[in-house]
Amino acid sequence: MTYAATPLAPALQHLTRTMPASAQYKVTDMNTYRYNKKRKEHQLVSVPAVPRPKYVPPVFPMSAGDLEAMHNGTGELLSILSWMRPDKTQAEADFVRLYVADLQALADVYRVDGFGNIWVTIDPVTNEGARDVATSPSILFSCHTDTMHSVGGRQDVEFKADNQTLGLVQKKPGRCLGADDGAGLWLMREMIRARVPGSYVFHRAEEVGRLGSTWVERNDSKRLAGFDACIAFDRKGTDNLITHQMGQRGISDAFADSFLGSLKRASDGKVSLVHDDTGSYTDSYSYFDYIAECCNVSIGYRSEHGPNETLDVGYLWSLRCAMIRADFSGLKIERDPTVQDYGYGSGWDGFGWPKGAGGVYRGADAYADGDYDYDLPKSYGRGMGRISSWREDELARKDKASKQAIDAADDYFGAEDDRLTTLCREFPSVAATILQDVGITAMDFMESIGIGYPEDDVSEASN
Numbered sequence: 081m082t083y084a085a086t087p088l089a090p091a092l093q094h095l096t097r098t099m100p101a102s103a104q105y106k107v108t109d110m111n112t113y114r115y116n117k118k119r120k121e122h123q124l125v126s127v128p129a130v131p132r133p134k135y136v137p138p139v140f141p142m143s144a145g146d147l148e149a150m151h152n153g154t155g156e157l158l159s160i161l162s163w164m165r166p167d168k169t170q171a172e173a174d175f176v177r178l179y180v181a182d183l184q185a186l187a188d189v190y191r192v193d194g195f196g197n198i199w200v201t202i203d204p205v206t207n208e209g210a211r212d213v214a215t216s217p218s219i220l221f222s223c224h225t226d227t228m229h230s231v232g233g234r235q236d237v238e239f240k241a242d243n244q245t246l247g248l249v250q251k252k253p254g255r256c257l258g259a260d261d262g263a264g265l266w267l268m269r270e271m272i273r274a275r276v277p278g279s280y281v282f283h284r285a286e287e288v289g290r291l292g293s294t295w296v297e298r299n300d301s302k303r304l305a306g307f308d309a310c311i312a313f314d315r316k317g318t319d320n321l322i323t324h325q326m327g328q329r330g331i332s333d334a335f336a337d338s339f340l341g342s343l344k345r346a347s348d349g350k351v352s353l354v355h356d357d358t359g360s361y362t363d364s365y366s367y368f369d370y371i372a373e374c375c376n377v378s379i380g381y382r383s384e385h386g387p388n389e390t391l392d393v394g395y396l397w398s399l400r401c402a403m404i405r406a407d408f409s410g411l412k413i414e415r416d417p418t419v420q421d422y423g424y425g426s427g428w429d430g431f432g433w434p435k436g437a438g439g440v441y442r443g444a445d446a447y448a449d450g451d452y453d454y455d456l457p458k459s460y461g462r463g464m465g466r467i468s469s470w471r472e473d474e475l476a477r478k479d480k481a482s483k484q485a486i487d488a489a490d491d492y493f494g495a496e497d498d499r500l501t502t503l504c505r506e507f508p509s510v511a512a513t514i515l516q517d518v519g520i521t522a523m524d525f526m527e528s529i530g531i532g533y534p535e536d537d538v539s540e541a542s543n
């Protein structure tokens with residue numbers, strides 16, 4: 081199908097005609113209108129100044145020597161981030177062949193489970209000069225292979241002026257840097273190359289509702305036996321050790337302190353993380369009932385899941401050096417995985433999270449087994465007839481998973497998201513102007529939500 085560039089307003093009108101009624105809003109022209117609820121009509125208001133996103137400098141300081149070492153050592157990271165690899169795409173499958181399956185040559189044990197998650201073990205016994213293996217805890221490191229891109233393919237990434245922060249060259253909707261979780265995946269490759277003892281799992285389909293790890297939890301939990309800790313590398317920022325996910329404690333304070341101490345010593349104080357109990361979830365959350373200590377560690381990305389995502393490579397490089405050098409034989413394993421603990425201090429009080437309610441969300445996973453009562457409106461599918469590439473079963477599957485994830489996230493972060501959605505609804509013209517200002521065309525927009533704009537409709541739409 082070929083697409084033609086079109087003016088924004090008619091394109092948006094065309095777009096809304098193809099959407100379900102519930103998702104439609106009044107498309108106005110490029111002036112700014114505000115909906116007056118009393119008079120039930122849109123009224124022209126003065127155009128507010130559009131705030132520009134401010135450049136956020138990296139927070140992790142690097143010396144010139146470290147910066148040079150980092151640039152020499154992170155070439156592969158840039159290649160990894162050039163892949164747009166959402167779940168169930170050919171690009172993701174190709175990517176996994178290139179950047180995960182090749183680890184077979186280095187692994188002492190290499191397995192692919194029934195879902196497609198890949199498990200690599202670096203055996204401490206065959207690791208000459210390894211630390212005291214008899215007393216060392218057994219660690220499972222975790223990342224995920226998929227990203228939040230709307231389509232699979234390749235993209236250009238570049239260092240910003242500071243020579244330390246990576247970002248996208250072209251910021252388009254439906255895109256992201258994919259450092260969530262390309263950064264975690266790269267870090268695990270580096271640790272495997274350096275033969276850091278432990279097991280490493282490359283999860284599939286995390287971004288569409290933790291499908292890979294919940295599959296393991298339900299169908300293959302024997303694989304989790306024997307691990308003392310699961311350390312996921314899938315957290316934004318440069319200073320977080322996630323102690324709680326969905327309000328439930330995943331690691332003991334003793335583990336947190338001993339792990340952070342090891343990282344600090346191994347990095348001469350550079351990698352200095354703090355306890356954070358405000359985690360939503362990543363794959364390690366699926367293993368709470370099976371592995372004693374389950375956490376998530378900052379790997380340097382921010383503004384993930386969107387075109388403004390950046391990665392502080394300086395931080396990631398320092399974390400990589402620390403993880404390779406650190407001695408984890410003194411990690412304290414104390415949490416009892418059979419006991420659910422929702423007691424925590426500061427993080428969630430403001431969100432009105434009821435005590436013990438976290439269990440509802442874990443239980444809600446059962447919906448993914450088939451009795452989940454969520455369907456797209458009938459008219460939705462008909463209106464979307466022009467979409468060429470969506471396979472319906474896949475759409476339904478993704479939608480179930482993402483609706484669950486969105487519902488859960490909304491309860492936590494709803495306040496912020498609702499505000500933005502409400503603003504877009506109330507000020508569609510301003511929203512469109514902001515999109516245009518950052519270089520996003522109507523065609524980009526439609527592409528990102530999966531709606532093609534066929535050439536033969538151009539004349540109709542521009543009349």
Ligand SMILES: [Zn+2]
Pocket residue numbers: 224260261286314362
């Ligand atoms: Zn992630």
